[in-house]
Amino acid sequence: MSGKKILIIFAGICLLLVSAVILNPSTQHTSLISKEENSSETNNSNERDIxxxxxxxxxxxxxxxxxxxxxxxxxxxxxxxxxxxxxxxxxxxxxxxxxxxxxxxxxxxxxxxxxxxxxxxxxxxxxxxxxxxxxxxxxxxxxxxxx
Structure with missing residues (x-):
């Protein structure tokens, strides 16, 4: 039974690590898109000024x-x-x-x-x-x- 518990805990930790690795880049990607959109809005605003x-x-x-x-x-x-x-x-x-x-x-x-x-x-x-x-x-x- 302790072998099963260790296996379940190990599988849970692996799933947490995999989900953290998968979610972290997508979170960074979303924040980059937001920064790019904000940057292009700023650039459009500067263009409108000229x-x-x-x-x-x-x-x-x-x-x-x-x-x-x-x-x-x-x-x-x-x-x-x-x-x-x-x-x-x-x-x-x-x-x-x-x-x-x-x-x-x-x-x-x-x-x-x-x-x-x-x-x-x-x-x-x-x-x-x-x-x-x-x-x-x-x-x-x-x-x-x-x-």
Whole structure:
């Protein structure tokens, strides 16, 4: 009888160990999924923060004045602000209002070169990249990136 008891106790301990080994990785897996989901929610939140924004990149060797203006469909200014762009520096700003389809973003470099980008339909969450002195023959480049 004591042999049976020892065998039953041994089998019980083995079952507890096996269940602990099986449950522990699945618990870790579940917690990793939760962490990944939380991390992606945080990343999405960060991405949302930069949507409807503009980024000025100065690739050259000189400071430049960059004016960014948002015009509504009737050419009324909804936003206009000038920035001093320093070589090797990026300036990232959010538009104070959401650019809508048909509106225009007008960027002027050093009060000399002006380029206009029209906001296309379905361009919610846009980011406008303003590249200064990236190409010497064309010192002002505009590109819209959508999510």
């Amino acid at each position: 949507f409807n924004s503009f980024i000025i990149n100065n690739w050259g060797n000189a400071n430049h004045k960059v004016n960014v203006e948002l015009l509504d469909s009737k050419n009324n200014s909804e936003f206009s602000k000038s920035y001093t762009s320093v070589p090797g520096e990026s300036i990232e700003k959010k538009f104070p209002v959401t650019p809508k389809s048909g509106e225009k973003i007008v960027v002027t470099l050093d009060n000399k070169i002006t380029k206009t980008q029209t906001v296309a339909e379905g361009s919610t969450g846009l980011s406008l990249y303003i590249d200064v002195d990236m190409v010497t023959s064309d010192p002002l480049g505009l590109s819209i990136v959508l999510p």
